[in-house]
Amino acid sequence: MSLTADQVRWVAHLSRLKLSEAEVAQMTPQLASIVGYVDQLQKINTEGVKPLYHALEQVNVFRPDALGTSLSPEEALANAPERLGNFFQVPAVLD
Amino acid sequence: MSSPLAERPVRELKGLLDSGAITSETLVIDCLVHISQRNPAIHAFLRVNPEAALAQAKAIDLKRKTGQAIGLLSGIPIALKDNICTKGLTTTCSSKILEHFIPPYNATVVEKIISADGIPIGKTNLDEFAMGSSTENSAFGSTRNPWDLDRIPGGSSGGSAAAVAGSLVPLALGSDTGGSIRQPASFCGINGLKPSYGRVSRYGLVAFSSSLDQIGPFSNDLFGTALLLQAIAGHDSKDTTSINQSVPTYLEELDQPIPSLRIGIAKEFFATGLDSEVEKAIQDALMVFKSLGAKVVDVSLPHSPHAIATYYLVATAEASSNLARFDGMHYGHRSKEKSSLIDTYCNSRGEGFGPEVKRRIMLGTYALSSGYIDAYYAKALGVRRLILNDFNNAFETCDVIIGPTAPTAAFKWGEKSSDPLAMYLSDIYTIGCNLAGIAGISIPCGFTTKGLPIGLQLQSASLTESKLLRAARMFENITPWHTKRSPTFS
């Protein structure tokens, strides 16, 4: 399956990645060649094969409902690029 | 200039520490001195933490002097790949997006190392977010192979491998998602172990691909490998995917040879593209095992040629989601450009990630996106099952599968960096192990005519690290390769 520059732009949007036009131009053939390579899987018959999501097929792993240690607001916000009091500050969310 | 203490086998160093012949402080200082001398050329470490390391060494020495029990790691300094979170110590994943990120917590392996009296001495370079095979994809400069500074050390744990191979530190931790411990170990002439999936807690390892990632040790001898594995292995209630089973006594079992060892040879590991010198070294290694009485059996891994394609869909799909959190909202780089929320996301991530990370996020997003998920991601999960079945079948008839770790020895700087697919193909022999969740190790088994190390890979079934280490130890015991040190600094 070939990949177009428009598809690359759409995937970049889904990925929240700003790509310059030069990056789009460079990445399109690179991704196309990788996608072309992984297309080899289409030839393999996987009918009736249970998908393997995980190397470790364990089930029912729980923790008890108990309180653990929380961070202080200072610790929680220590890495925040911007803060407003004890809140994380982010660009305006407009619905 | 005296040769570094870290040149000595870990077995010897631990003996010296335990007997009181040297102090931990002496060893830490010696490492710090050699790091300051050698790191500018190798660029294995991104940062060291001398004050904390020295303080911890002194505390351990005091415990020893006053007759208190000392933990398993005896005050040995250990380097940590910079995708392992260290409380209060910057953890960058070699990415600009986390350039100033200081974790408020320690990874479980770091807690375990400290409680076993190991000393985290500093953080090592990697391919950004562990995505790469050469450590060239670091936002903070690439790492050089101590055996040849014009060559790459392998990756993504190239910093940790080079730190041990250059004798900057005796032990190091890396992470392995598709070969990122074993391949650099092979290129740097040391041991590197990828434990079975779930054997070591991933809590605090910045996730690349959650279902494939595993932390493991680098060492210049198998004693050190077993020692560090012993210290970090085990169930962790903070990691759902860690296995709740007791940990064998790797160290005690290490020197017990396996009677009538069955070695599996898969023809798929000797396919086109395998360098002839590497192939020769592997054949020689096989002779060594035969001379030890091992039985060689042919096994078949028919789906292994598709491992790379499978891997690059599964790993990137998971990565595209795992790396979504790096958006400059609550931590990490936020673009200085004043713009809307959505543009801030796109700019911060566009500025913060390097090209390989972007490529993989793009590929993974594509593989999961509506209209493509069945053809790519879901298909890959089916093939992943077939790859696991291949290994399960193979281990019915053999104890360990041996073969080359990588098709070639270390390649030159820049040689493959312009062709992502060529770079991916260099992981051909290591990736199946991660997809199947089994254990794998690379040990030194010779040199090319140019003097570059060659690695022998041994793989064994899930949770059979003891068997794997014992088989490797049988080889190490009668071969000289692990005693060789890079001539670069002598």
Add this chain to the structure above:
Amino acid sequence: MSEYRTVVGLEVHVQLLTISKLFCGCSVTFGQPPNSAVCPVCLGMPGVLPVMNQKAFELALRAALALNCQIAPYTKWDRKNYYYPDLPKNFQISQYDLPFSFEGYLDIPASLDQPSKRVGLFRAHLEEDAGKSMHDESGQGGSTKVDLNRAGTPLLEIVSKPEIHSAEDARAYLEELRLLLKEAGISDCEMQEGSLRCDANVNIHIPQADGSFIATPIVEVKNLNSFRAVERSIRYEAMRQMEQYQKDGKKMGEVSKCTAGWDDARGVTIVQRRKEEASDYRYFPEPDLAPIRITAEMLERAKASLGELPHQARARLQADFGLGIYDADLLVRMGRAITAYFEKVVSAGADAKSACNWVANQVLTTLNESKSTIDQYPLTPGILAGLVVEVQKSGLNMQRAREVYGAMLADGVDAKTAIQKLGFVAVADEAALAEMIRKAMAANPKAVSDFKAGKIKAADSLKGAVMKETKGMAKADLLQKILLDELNKV
């Protein structure tokens, strides 16, 4: 305006009654200072991993059983990928194609006016909550501030089929759901604290002459913070859609589904004209969590924990105590503890109907006034039963009976003692009562003639006169009987 049929499906999120979050040990208590109930896990820091809260899953399972859902033998967690600043990982851990429960129903209980109505449920699934975003105008151009205390709180999402056909039924459905979940200890369902949230998918069916109908485009009404808001917004939205249809004639499928906010102050829904962007959540299985295989034992435990559900309690109260629909419902809505108290009052000798009245009126008033619960209520069921019996026996009227009740509470005495202390002795002397009645009739001949003319009510003023003379102590049923006798004699 022609008639139309309202079609509503409700999506309800309830917070499960755990003490800690779904994947970490942070507290879920409402109203903590901003960003104080957070840890690396719920902040989505690099390297952290989720571990499932067992209680949350048990409560979810209990809810699914209470809602008559089918339970999946195997369920897993999926990542729903989207970027939002109050979603720190930029994916929500939720359930996609294998929810743990599906195909259930909830019956809106019968009332005096209408029979019970069944509302089908598509599914109920467990997921994590996001944090809270608040718009802040203090900065230039405004910004948003984020509090992540709520991030990671366990939520149960309950999705009804579009089988609700009026605003009143939507409210009744929600009230019954809330009662059920509260009674079974699954959620406290406090709408003002956000532990019960509701979105309504609304459209209308407009009948056509040929017997078919036209469906209008579905609008998802969000931000419904009270039962009243649910009811009003649906009524308004249905009306608005009718008007809209008359204006533009747009049918379902001709415009994409949109969302609307409810402006409670103005009493209107505000349709948000969203950009036409298809969402692509790229769901895939969460690799950091293990799937769940629901065992027979887990199911048994969940069943045993259900207790008596509201519809069962209503049926039993009607069957065992002879209460009517209204009284049975009244008691059930007051909760299990009060119902149990009521039952004890009856078994201590009180008649069920009177006991129900006492509990639903005086006892509830006392509890509300003292802001206490039934287990803190000072009168034992036996003591209250004593009052009910005494009142009936002595024929005290309601006003006097309430005074007795007040004295019992104030002095901590039983009914007999209180009556004695208050000096309330019912006048039950037939001759004396007859004399008083005759006097009253003489004083008020108009009442007598009115009564004779068929105005039954006219007797009340005569009764009132006797009550006044006896200071309310005339035995009510006896007075009634003698009064009628005397009137008939005229």
